[in-house]
Amino acid sequence: EIGKIPGLDTGFSQPIRDNVLESISQIDGQIVIKVFGDDLEQLRDLSLQVLKQVQNVPGVARAFVDRLGELPQIQVRVDRARAARYGINVADVQDVIESALGGKAVTQVWEGESRFAVAVRL
Structure with missing residues (x-):
């Protein structure tokens, strides 16, 4: 059934x-x-x-x-053909959006014996 x-x-x-x-x-x-x-x-x-x-x-x-x-979401559909014309792939777009909205750890800094992530947010 x-x-x-x-x-x-x-x-x-x-x-x-x-x-x-x-x-x-x-x-x-x-x-x-x-x-x-x-x-x-x-x-x-x-x-x-x-x-x-x-x-x-x-x-x-x-x-x-x-x-x-029910959490707010942003859905991004990448026009792959247009992005490819500029040498950009979907992973590049994802990295930029992730950094802009949520921040992204790009390196680490040592202070004494402690290690801290350095994040970038646009």
Whole structure:
């Protein structure tokens, strides 16, 4: 029956891969349902609909909506052809954006026996 749901993309994985993904997403559980999209309001509504359905499944001990995805994000799509004309690749663009927004350690300075990172932020 699950294959009859329009737009549903299912995926099955191995325990080792699951452990790695749990450590990255900081969500643990035997089953994790991820809802993706660009409209946060619609994602909240859909997530709550899924939660209501899952809570009614016999044997479900804990069900919740994780709100980590609601953090502000900047999505940058690099026009690879234009960047290539200037000799710039995607990694270069990523480095500049990372430095500008979050800062980036570029070297280290020793003071006595202590080592300190020197960060650059634009």
